[in-house]
Amino acid sequence: MSKPTTMLHPAVLEASHIALSYGHAGRATNVVLRDFSLQLKAGEVVAVLGPSGVGKSSLLRVLAGLQTPDNGGVRVHGESLRGPHPRVGLVFQDPCLLPWLTLEQNVGFGLDFRHQPVLDAKTRRERVRDAITEVDLQHALGHYPSELSGGMAQRVALARCLARQPEILLLDEPFSALDEITRGDMQTLLQQITARHKTAAVLVTHDIDEALVLADRIVLLGGQPGGLIGEWRIEQPHPRDAVAAELTRVRVEIVQALREARRAGSPPAELQRAVA
Known part of the structure; x- marks a missing residue:
């Protein structure tokens, strides 16, 4: 059943229409983010998936106040982010x-x-x-x-x-270099911490299963740099098993969306899914 993403509580972090390019001599030659928006509420974990080079790490730097976007802006508790924030x-x-x-x-x-x-x-x-x-x-x-x-x-x-x-954690593939057992332990620890303290988190990962186990929402970038392919809301309670039937279905959808985007060279129509 498809239903839109809604915010039940005020956003602790809000990114609106973020655009970012790199270039030389004042000319933008490499677009890494285009018109990207995101709202994050307390205790919510959003996973950002996508192949290399689509702007995932650049997005985290913008959300952390370490990089100023070309267009758009970021707000923390409604106040404009103009640099690193203590929370x-x-x-x-x-x-x-x-x-x-x-x-x-x-x-x-x-x-x-x-x-x-x-x-x-x-x-x-x-x-x-x-x-x-x-x-x-x-x-x-x-x-x-x-x-x-x-x-x-x-x-x-x-x-x-x-x-x-912190009220907001930004994580850039923090567990990718760990062995499978240690990685699973760290995923459990992160889930416990965000639940205990109602800490909001944005997790960049290449691992679809990691996103399915940890995230309340999954945002998929690809097709073209900074392009939104789709978004899925995962409503199964924790702890989760990535091989559960509903999560397996979403995994297949994500892989299919990535393949379609690669073949087309641009994002297909936006996808939104809710998993009960």
Whole structure:
């Protein structure tokens, strides 16, 4: 049954008609986003799927306030985003840990960013310890990055964001370099964190199954850079199994939409699906 996407609560983040191009000498030669809009409510997880080169990572940089779009804009709680925001956290595929700092010091490093509010020593320490406990690494406070596994390092990167108490998490393929078991553990952890704190999240991934397991909505880009192929709402409760019958049907639809877009060279008519 098809039904439109609706917002039951005010958006915590709203991107409107985003356009972005790269070029030389003032000429736009590479369009990466075109007229893209997105609304995100508290606790909602939106997965952005699509092949390489369609603007997924560029979209996250715009949503994080790290890049100014050519057209359109981003609002956080109704206020225009004009740079990095203290309540917007960004997690990359590479944990980007500083090798000379301990695990605890790496988690606290994000609290020193210029746009972050100044905290007293007690509050700062509590935030860091709480974030480390959230990702279950309290046994490794004094470890250095060279002593951590890939999964542990990614947990540290997530904790570094959580210490800032973000209302919005932006994640750029954060689990793609992990083995299957560790990746599944990290997906479960992310789902638990967003549910517990009502944290909104935008997850960029190439993995359709990961999107099906984690997302409340899936946005599919492709055909042409920044072009919207389709959008699906996933209403099955957590925890989910990616091989469940309804999710398998949506997976097939997404793959078919990607194939059609590749053959046509441009997005087919917008698709919207609701999964009960």
